[in-house]
Amino acid sequence: MQSDETQKPAPRIPLMVGVKYRRSYARNNQIGMLKNISITGAFLEAAPEDLAPRDKITINFTVSGREREIPAEIVWRNELGCGVRFLPTNNRDVQIVDDLMYFVETKRESRREVLDGIFKKVA
Numbered sequence: 703m704q705s706d707e708t709q710k711p712a713p714r715i716p717l718m719v720g721v722k723y724r725r726s727y728a729r730n731n732q733i734g735m736l737k738n739i740s741i742t743g744a745f746l747e748a749a750p751e752d753l754a755p756r757d758k759i760t761i762n763f764t765v766s767g768r769e770r771e772i773p774a775e776i777v778w779r780n781e782l783g784c785g786v787r788f789l790p791t792n793n794r795d796v797q798i799v800d801d802l803m804y805f806v807e808t809k810r811e812s813r814r815e816v817l818d819g820i821f822k823k824v825a
């Protein structure tokens with residue numbers, strides 16, 4: 703069995719979703735942008751350079767009017783942002799991430815269908 707340190711991350715879905723996040727012990731939220739997401743983690747484009755690997759944060763997700771704060775851990779950091787690993791505490795945490803991924807993919811599929819229809823008419 704592989705340890706958490708050697709496991710490959712789950713496949714990512716590209717997206718651009720603004721989120722609020724804060725360090726676990728902080729009071730004020732910061733604003734960041736999720737650039738990709740999987741069921742296990744995401745890339746958070748964030749400004750504060752004080753985030754470092756192993757820091758714990760809470761990310762606020764809003765999907766279809768539902769809002770959840772999901773705990774996460776910084777896995778790595780570079781000049782663009784950081785990789786985060788979700789630390790879900792219950793099934794609702796996992797479900798909102800899964801729902802966000804579903805909505806992103808569904809929207810992308812709808813766009814493809816529209817473009818395919820346009821290209822068929824033009825051809």
